[in-house]
Amino acid sequence: MQKWIHYPLRAGESSAQAHADLPAAGPYEREVGREGFFGPASHVHHRHPPTAWSGWEGPLRPRAYDLCRVADDGQGPWDAVELIGNAHCRLRMWTCSTAMTQLFRNGDGDDLLFVHEGEGELFCDYGHLGYRAGDYLLIPRSTMWRLEPAAPSRLLLIEAVNGAYRLPERGLLGAHALFDPAVLAVPEIDDRFRAQQTEEVWQVVIRRRGALSTVTYPFNPLDAVGWHGDLSVCRLAWRDIRPLNSHRYHLPPSAHTTFVADRFVVCTFVPRPLETDPGALHLPFFHNNDDFDELIFYHAGSFVSRDNIHPGMLTLHPCGFTHGPHPAAWRAAGSRSATDEVAVMIDARDALEPAAMLAAAEWSGYVDSWREVRA
């Protein structure tokens, strides 16, 4: 694949290289970009932070929710309340405290489970697979599964409605960058799986077009003796992700893409060193990601670009306004050499609609959290 060279237009004072060597008179660089960091873009150098608004009217404001305050202890994943979503992507939280007594089969799309807390065992059509905090479990549409937690398991459920999860193109990086496909774990037909194949009555709760049906078997239908093929549940731990990094250039969030669905992507921010080049930005640049709504779920560590955000929180940055680092994070960036953050980001093509029940968990001051007190 070859590309024509585009000669960017320039006006006034600007740097030649995005995210580096910013002009002293305009230290706040804003990327105005299309197609989620892949389309046409310009970098505008401002005298003031583009997030230094002094007022905000109307609904298009950044949102922050503390999901630790959301009830999420239904009988099964089919009970989990939808927190936010659109026609292609739905986000739920669910805590599984005791072994599921029914199987689940989601006929509406693939489920991606991110284990925020806990550990345990997954049993499914393909066998048995252990999990612990920090794992993704990718469950293809219509797979039968259940969990047996060893510790209460708090799960972020990300559903690709009517779609499927795939891996992103790795292009110049080759097939083994970010993570080697060999680190993906799949279920095994082992003794523990065989031991649960009893002749007792089991029910399967099936979701299709949002409606639930229950099918009863006089035995446990997770009764496979073996399988072969290239479709299965798989597990990926964030600890197995080896993030891209450049000491001279702050890479865009898209460099951290983990899974790609039809109209959204899932990215994972994991611990990594920060840039060391004196002219390079250390933090995410101010930007308008004008074709995507952005959700970030904070799993662990201290998020490098945010003030007052703790694990278990969720932020929503709808497209259509500029966002960027918080003031204290901006000031501290130069003194930090690494970040220990672990977070899951969902960038969606279509507008994400928060559920009304989330209002009770909202930090209403988030829109003002970029405000600096002026002397």
Ligand SMILES: [Fe+2]
């Ligand atoms: Fe963003």
